[in-house]
Amino acid sequence: MPITAQIADDASPDECGSHGVGLQFAQVERSFAGTAGRVEVLAGIDLTVSAGQFLALLGPSGCGKSTLLRLVAALDEADGGTLRIDGKAIRKGHHPAADSIAFVFQEAHLLPWRTLVRNVELPLELSGIPRAERRDRAMHMIAEMGLTDAWDRYPAQLSGGMQMRGSLARALVTEPKLLLLDEPFAALDEITRQRLDGLVYQLWRNRRFTVLFVTHSIAEAVFLAQRAIMLSRRPATIVANREVTLPLERTIELRNTVEYNEQVRELYRDLLVAEGSV
């Protein structure tokens, strides 16, 4: 992987050659038709994400974190305001950077009739990359996820954690510049989840794409992100935008440090504000 080689391990992504894209949200609004009139979900979100940043999106459940992610992926369209990716506006169906976006859903959603490698190949197949090349790239990604032994198994024969790794491999096989993760490991057990968090973090450190990581776990957000955003209840606005001042080297032991727990506590205070209980 050429990208891995270029980047010194301890350099901050803002300084060195990032492979991510920057995002600019200005007064982004979105509401949906509900049974009792329109439900306002996002009420004017202003946010700038610099290229190569790992950003965690937190907030009470149902507050619109996923909606924001779907807007970035152009799977949905804002009612007001603008979303820009490296300065270019995103509209539904017209994405200025469609080739460089990947999305990881709450569940793996591998296609059950395809083997693991054929699932990982899918994005390359859909963009018309020749068979030999896409098999090669898919096998590399599978190896990086530690799934080499399972390459020709069907999803039903894989554990939940392995399926999620497969889903990550499928997302990363196109070498995206922006990775969108929508509570990706929420359905997994704690140990598997922490292991996959570590994997995502390493992948990000090696590649320096931009990450938007939606989660409802503050501990997970602090462990992974460089910056954490707290959204309020619907209609959502940003109640906190905190830099996570932890070293770039993040291991399981970090979770026991005073600094880590101080950051978690601060975000808990933000969550109480977001819930409206302070």
Add this chain to the structure above:
Amino acid sequence: MKRWRAQAWLRRVGPPLIVLVATLLVWELFVYWLEPRKFVFCGPSDVWRESVANADDLGRATAMTTIAVLFGFAMSMVFGILSAVVLSASRLLERAFYPFTVILQTVPLVAIAPMLVIWLDAGLPAVSVCAFIVSLFPVITNTLAGIRSIPQPQVELFALYRASPWSGLFKLKLPGAVPNIMTGMRIAAGLAVIGAVVGEFVAGEMGDQRGLGIVVVVAAKQGELPMLFAAVALASLLGIAMLGAVNAVAYLLMHKWHVSQRDH
């Protein structure tokens, strides 16, 4: 390994075989002891004797009906899947056309068959169309249900990678709907046999090319009960063979990945 397989096979085929043999035995003994009048009732041995005596005619009739069933079934597969794909493309189309597909299910075939005779003349085409009409609805509904039940994230994944409608159809919609299509095929296979036999009652008269439906009509008129039973038995066998073929296709398509094909 081989012995284990033979045992598993016996476990599967054994029970229904025992039920079949027992039923035939009870039936035969019933006829033997009670001696009901021959034109009202007959035993399995009478049916067997008559079948062997008329093996040529019955064979030809079965072949005729089989051809009509296969044509009708093939038409409903092609047309049913195509319609479901078209209807699934837009909610508006589905809302506009779907209510009318219910007609296919509710209008009695015996009422349509005379029209088919007027348009197509009695014969293989009219009978095939009968089989087609009766077996179409389950293919459409099940295919449609299959396409509709594909998880939204998978659809969005294809949108995200800007897949062509063509890729969406062949790499997502159709493979995703395969389990439901197979269910539709299973129902359609049985219905196609019923459709063809009933169709032959009305539209099957085609010179010396007579299907099982005609054998039924003629045997009933002449009070040849054993021939009647023979035709019914052959029609059921045809249905079972159709179902077996569909199950084989389902196994080929899904045994590697779908839960419904476990432990077979």
